Amino acid sequence: DAFNISxxxxxxxxxxxxDNRLVTSLQLPAGFSIDETTTLGKVSSSLVGCNASLRYGDKLSILYLMQVRPQREVTFYMPHAELKLYEFVLEGDSRIPFYTLVDERLFRAKNGCVCTDEQVGEGAVGYVHSRKTKRCTEYSTQSLVLLPGTVLCRTYSSIEKSYEAAASYGAKERLKAESGKLKVKSGDLKKDKVTEERGIAKEPVKAGRVRKLKKKGKKKVNKNGKKREKRIRGKP
Structure with missing residues (x-):
């Protein structure tokens, strides 16, 4: 399951x-490990040296959509998600401890790859690569990927739960009513097509009225014409 973010x-x-991890395509040297003393410069040089798409000055952003479940059942405290953002720029000479910038559960080194910790919990993670240029900032196309142990999101994002949510707002009845209206309209359209094909007028009453009006108009013209003729004849 993935959700596009960039x-x-x-x-x-x-x-x-x-297994219980998310393994990324970011490569690291074989046997490389990260602990509390590892600096940003060390991680940056390892990433740039093992990944052709990365350069010094590029930025890596980690988006963590953390699933929060309340420990106590409280009516107003519902399960929810919290978005956390971690970012760092690739700098080969930086002495900043790397894990002061990033949650260590989201950036582990294993078998020469960057991956998550097994105990990261429920939620979704996305790794975004960006680079500033003179014209603009370029980004990689990325998605949030659900962590292996995420159950709540998969359950409530299913089609069944969508129907349940819609039904709770009375959407089912509205859809039935609207579908009924559409059926009536479609039936009327079909009748109109049939009458047009057979050459029958849609509204015969209105057509009759139009004919009467036309006849009245003709009579008025004839009367005026007769009056003019009489006047001409009456002249010496």
Missing amino acids: EGTLPSIEATVS
Whole structure:
């Protein structure tokens, strides 16, 4: 399951489910690991050295849509999602501790790839690559991908739940009423087509009235004509 979040010309960062992790297409050196002492410069040089699409100065953004479930059942405290954003620019000489910039659960190194932690929880993650140029900012086409343990989102985004939600607002009755109106209109249109093909007028009463009006108009013209003739004859 994926939800589009950006479109652009830069190569996409793919993310696939493997066991209980999301594994990305971002490559790292074999045996490379990240801990609390690893600097941004070290991570940046490793990413640029292993991925042809990355350059120094590029930015990587991690969007984490975290699923929140209330521990206590409270009527006004419903399950919801919170969006968190982590960003860092690839700088080879930076000494900033990397995990002060990024949630460590979303950027692990395993088997030469960037991946999520097994204990990241429910939600969705997306990795976006961007680059500033003189004309504009370029982006990679990316999607939010559901984490392996996400159950609530899959359940409530199903078609069945959509129908249930629509029915709770009375949408079913409205749809029936509207469909009934459409059927009546379509029936009238069919009748009109048949009458037109047979050469029958749609409204014979109105047509009759038009004919009467035409006749009245003709009579008035004839009377005026006769009066003019009489006047001409009466002249010496």
